[in-house]
Amino acid sequence: MGLKYLRGVSTLKLDEPKCTGCGMCAQVCPHAVLEMDGRKARITDPDLCMECGACAGNCPAAAITLKKGVGCAAAVITGFIKGTEPVCGCGEGGDDCC
Ligand code: SF4
Numbered sequence: 281m282g283l284k285y286l287r288g289v290s291t292l293k294l295d296e297p298k299c300t301g302c303g304m305c306a307q308v309c310p311h312a313v314l315e316m317d318g319r320k321a322r323i324t325d326p327d328l329c330m331e332c333g334a335c336a337g338n339c340p341a342a343a344i345t346l347k348k349g350v351g352c353a354a355a356v357i358t359g360f361i362k363g364t365e366p367v368c369g370c371g372e373g374g375d376d377c378c
């Protein structure tokens with residue numbers, strides 16, 4: 281089982297009608313978040329997504345959108361090191377996203 285980040289906070293979105301089935305996203309995703317289901321990509325488990333942006337950056341159909349960043353991964357790591365709850369500090373106006 282892969283490393284999960286914060287549950288339910290991934291910004292990863294797949295616009296399935298736009299997908300042309302090229303398979304690039306499934307090839308480049310380091311966590312197997314995306315896989316091919318026939319001629320369409322599908323999200324396996326959004327909680328596995330580290331929001332690296334590789335899938336969206338390699339999608340020729342602009343079918344994938346996400347808020348790229350390291351905030352949640354950084355929050356998990358910082359929390360683990362400090363022994364605290366994950367807090368990323370990436371929020372605007374003082375509100376963290378995590
Ligand atoms: S953002 Fe990165 S980890 Fe998330 S689905 Fe895309 S390639 Fe995979």
Ligand code: SF4
Nearest residue numbers: 299300302303305339
């Ligand atoms: S890279 Fe884009 S077009 Fe290609 S399979 Fe993935 S979502 Fe579909």
